[in-house]
Amino acid sequence: MLKLKNKCFKIIFENLKEKARPIDRERFNYHFNNAGPEKLLREIKKYQNEDGGFGQALEPDFRLPHSTPMATSIALSYLKNLDNIKPAQALIKRTISYLEKSFNQSRNGWYAVSNEVNNYPHTPWWHYDEEAKMIVIDKNWGNPSAELLAYLYRYKDYNNSIDLNPLIDYAVEQISEKDKYESENEIYCYLKLYEEVDSKTKSKLKAAITEGIDEVIVYEQEKWEEYVPLPLDFVPAPEKESFGVSESKIEANLDFYVELIQQSKNTLVKPPWGDSFYQTDLKEAYQEWQGNWTLKILIALDNYDRIEK
Incomplete structure (x- = not known):
């Protein structure tokens, strides 16, 4: 069993301080340096718009400043760790209001972004198809709808207009009726939903999530330097449900x-998908990803006590 040497960890921290976005630096400080939540909350708030949603390139690969359900899902994943304090609760309450307003009745959920994304620098997978009226990510309902539903369920006291029970049933139906699992990112969103729902709903989701993970996970270690779904992507901490992922x-x-x-x-x-899409007006995004990706790995290692104290 390998552990990250403390000397290496300290060097990485210095690099994060110098090169990562302020929000990722403060996420590091909150997780590793026992920092209070105030500075992190201040950085998260910088990405929140007047409508309560989040934008401002919080998701580095599209630079759209306006609020989107996708960027909002990222913000809520950060705010969830701070939701025991009142200032964070105030932000979350405004965010839930945005989710209510942006909910698409005909979809029974949310589209990731609007067509406005095309007016700003973005990688190809975020390009809005005017004919399909969506981006390629939207072909899989659960990303980000299953994750946003998880937060609505968690913060149901702030929800005034969305009937959650039929939506939960719809989410279960969407994943249970799949013949093929094409998106690991959709499964990540369902993992967020699984964490929040009651035991009865968990039992309905577990088999489908387990099947989906088994179908998409890459166990061949020679492929791990590519951008593929790894075991830790599904079980990022030892206390999480394993869904049959090999220990x-x-x-x-x-x-x-x-x-x-x-x-x-x-x-x-460096993120495993490389820098070929970031040669012009997205160079800043690739630098931002390096801080974000490094932090993701460090948190997973820390969760499993793999960093030398």
């Missing part, structure tokens, strides 16, 4: 991450 492969994935950081030559980890 030995989780341990191997942790070893892989330790080696990846130690081989990154004391800088930040």
Whole structure:
């Protein structure tokens, strides 16, 4: 079992301070340095718009400043860790109001972004197809609708207009009736929903999530340097439901991450999808991803006690 050397961890921290976005620096400080929530909350708030939703390139790959359900789902994943304090609760309340207003009745959920995304720098997978009236991500209902539904369920006291019970049933139906699982990102969203719902709904979701993970997960270690769904993407902490993910492969994935950081030559980890889409007006986004990706790996290692104290 490998552990990240403390010396390497400290160097990475210095690089994060210098090169990562302020929001990722404060997420690091909150997780690793026992920092209070105030600075992190202040950084999250910078991405919130007047309508309560989030934008401002919180998702680095599209620079649309206006609110989108996708960017809002990212913000809520951060705010969830702070929701025991009143200032965060105030932000969440406004965010839930945005989700109510942006809910699409005919979809029974949300579209990830609007066609406005095309007016700003973005990677190809965020391009809005005017003929299809959606982006390619929207072909799978659960991303981000299942995750947003998870937050609506968690913060149901702030919800005034969306009837959650039939939506939960619809979400279960959507994943249970799949013949093929084409999007690991959709499964990640269902994992968020699974964490929030009651035990009866968990039992309905578990088999489908387990089947989906088994279909998309990549266990072949020679492929792990590519952008593929790894064991830790589905079980990022030991207390999480494992859904049948191999424990030995989780341990191997942790070893892989330790080696990846130690081989990154004391800088930040580059995301595995490469920089070919970031050569012009998205160079800033690629730099932002390096801080975000490095932090994701460090948190997973810490969750499994794989960082030398």
